[in-house]
Amino acid sequence: MQAVLEATDLAGGYGPLQVLWGAAIEVGESETVVLLGPNGAGKTTLLKTLVGLLPMRGGEVSFLGRRIERLRADERIRLGISFMTEVGVFSNLSVEENLFLGGYPRSRETIRARAEEFLGLFPDLAMHRRHSAGALSGGQRKMLGVAKALMASPRLVIMDEPSSGLSPLFVGEVVKTLARFRTQGVSFLIAEQNVKFLEIADRVYVLDGGRITFSGTPEQLRADTAIHEAYFGLGGR
Amino acid sequence: MLEFSLLAGILFGLFFGLVGLGLNLIFGVVRVVNLAHGDFMMLGAFGAFWANKLLGWNPLVTVPIQGIAFVVAGVVLYYLLVPRLVVLRDFGMISLVLFFGLSQVIEALAVLAFGNDPRSIFLPVFGKEPVRFLGETFPAAWPVSALVSVVFMAAVYLYLYRTRVGATTRAVMASREEAAASGINVDLVSALAFGLGLLLASVAGMLSLFMLGSVAPDFGSGITVTAFAVAILGGLGDPVGTVLGGLLYGIALMMMQSYLPSWANVLPYVLLVATLLARPGGILGKEVRHA
Numbered sequence: 001m002q003a004v005l006e007a008t009d010l011a012g013g014y015g016p017l018q019v020l021w022g023a024a025i026e027v028g029e030s031e032t033v034v035l036l037g038p039n040g041a042g043k044t045t046l047l048k049t050l051v052g053l054l055p056m057r058g059g060e061v062s063f064l065g066r067r068i069e070r071l072r073a074d075e076r077i078r079l080g081i082s083f084m085t086e087v088g089v090f091s092n093l094s095v096e097e098n099l100f101l102g103g104y105p106r107s108r109e110t111i112r113a114r115a116e117e118f119l120g121l122f123p124d125l126a127m128h129r130r131h132s133a134g135a136l137s138g139g140q141r142k143m144l145g146v147a148k149a150l151m152a153s154p155r156l157v158i159m160d161e162p163s164s165g166l167s168p169l170f171v172g173e174v175v176k177t178l179a180r181f182r183t184q185g186v187s188f189l190i191a192e193q194n195v196k197f198l199e200i201a202d203r204v205y206v207l208d209g210g211r212i213t214f215s216g217t218p219e220q221l222r223a224d225t226a227i228h229e230a231y232f233g234l235g236g237r
Numbered sequence: 238m239l240e241f242s243l244l245a246g247i248l249f250g251l252f253f254g255l256v257g258l259g260l261n262l263i264f265g266v267v268r269v270v271n272l273a274h275g276d277f278m279m280l281g282a283f284g285a286f287w288a289n290k291l292l293g294w295n296p297l298v299t300v301p302i303q304g305i306a307f308v309v310a311g312v313v314l315y316y317l318l319v320p321r322l323v324v325l326r327d328f329g330m331i332s333l334v335l336f337f338g339l340s341q342v343i344e345a346l347a348v349l350a351f352g353n354d355p356r357s358i359f360l361p362v363f364g365k366e367p368v369r370f371l372g373e374t375f376p377a378a379w380p381v382s383a384l385v386s387v388v389f390m391a392a393v394y395l396y397l398y399r400t401r402v403g404a405t406t407r408a409v410m411a412s413r414e415e416a417a418a419s420g421i422n423v424d425l426v427s428a429l430a431f432g433l434g435l436l437l438a439s440v441a442g443m444l445s446l447f448m449l450g451s452v453a454p455d456f457g458s459g460i461t462v463t464a465f466a467v468a469i470l471g472g473l474g475d476p477v478g479t480v481l482g483g484l485l486y487g488i489a490l491m492m493m494q495s496y497l498p499s500w501a502n503v504l505p506y507v508l509l510v511a512t513l514l515a516r517p518g519g520i521l522g523k524e525v526r527h528a
Binding site for chain 2 (some may be wrong): 015048051052053055072073074083084085087088089090092093097100101102105108143148150155196
């Protein structure tokens with residue numbers, strides 16, 4: 001399988017604080033990879049370093065075979081990477097404006113057509129299309145974040161904790177929505193604490209203390225009782 | 238006297254809206270309080286003055302020429318100063334000190350270049366006859382200045398709400414990180430906003446020659462406080478609210494000058510403190526932006 005994203009020996013952090021220590025991660029074509037880890041493990045730092053929102057201190061990052069570590073964040077995004085931050089939307093802009101900005105690098109006509117497509121897929125968003133994103137419920141905001149992230153027809157969508165702040169019911173909705181798009185040739189890299197996302201994962205990484213401590217399939221992870229107990233307290237199964 | 242104060246307050250308020258607009262646009266996008274804002278106004282005023290004195294140009298003719306120069310200067314200045322500061326932890330404080338220093342440098346260079354004398358342009362340059370409006374009489378320069386201010390405020394509104402680059406500017410104002418994550422070149426958008434902020438300062442500076450009488454090299458620090466008061470009044474980081482802030486400030490100033498003239502100079506400071514204490518988000522009560 002061709003790697004869409006490949007990062008090796010990644011080091012990064014904030015100011016004098018180093019958070020990532022030689023992390024390596026790979027996402028294949030049409031693959032959904034979940035990056036699990038407890039709070040403070042370095043998940044957000046890893047994602048932001050991959051997309052260029054944080055400076056790299058070492059390592060290599062390739063996207064579709066091209067080295068991208070010297071590119072700015074906006075240049076990486078324009079290559080076909082989409083990054084949904086934990087907030088995921090511009091709260092004080094309308095639903096429509098959020099969608100338009102999600103498709104920003106594309107032409108006006110493409111953006112309009114794509115926005116209508118998503119508003120058709122998410123009737124809740126269509127009802128509130130002219131309302132501010134900040135006025136939406138937590139679940140609707142996440143759906144808007146997902147739609148915004150997919151607006152530019154990216155090859156890879158990177159998501160930072162799409163379940164954060166959501167009730168279990170809405171987490172299930174987000175997982176269902178992502179399951180719908182993963183069959184359409186989009187690759188996903190999802191940083192999460194919620195094991196519900198393992199339902200749609202092809203492969204899993206576990207990050208702890210800025211280091212990758214596990215890499216394998218969801219089945220292999222479930223079989224690894226020690227990791228389950230250490231990080232998720234689920235008693236293994 | 239009340240009618241005159243109110244009408245003059247509106248005319249001056251529109252002008253003060255323009256004075257605060259550039260500062261607030263830059264704050265909203267770049268999150269820097271440009272303490273050199275008034276000094277750029279002073280440079281705009283001196284540009285118009287010398288163009289009038291040496292070439293006989295009407296100050297309005299200098300607007301597009303100075304505008305281009307100030308946008309270019311703003312873009313260059315942004316790339317020279319801001320990107321290397323924005324990554325620092327104490328960005329807010331360091332940028333304050335830096336722009337204060339820049340203000341002092343501009344003022345010192347202006348003194349060296351032009352001397353300390355205040356400069357003004359003969360008032361009837363916009364028309365010899367006073368203008369009658371709703372039964373009151375005003376110098377022609379006042380409504381002309383108010384009209385120019387309205388044109389530029391409307392242009393900023395159209396830029397922000399009717400253009401693609403304006404939408405990206407509002408996105409950067411909302412969240413620099415979210416904007417970068419959406420594929421927006423945050424530095425380019427910010428540099429353009431910085432340039433636009435300086436353009437607005439140059440136009441407001443040119444109009445100051447008529448609305449405030451004269452401009453000297455030390456004009457900057459006082460008018461920066463006024464611009465800051467107007468921005469705070471309308472809501473820091475909210476360019477549209479600045480127009481309302483300017484109107485409130487203008488009307489309050491004219492009322493003070495009519496009824497309590499000896500207290501008028503204290504007004505910007507009083508409004509600044511009172512607004513920060515009572516409504517830190519400005520009159521419109523929007524969320525306060527943090528540098």
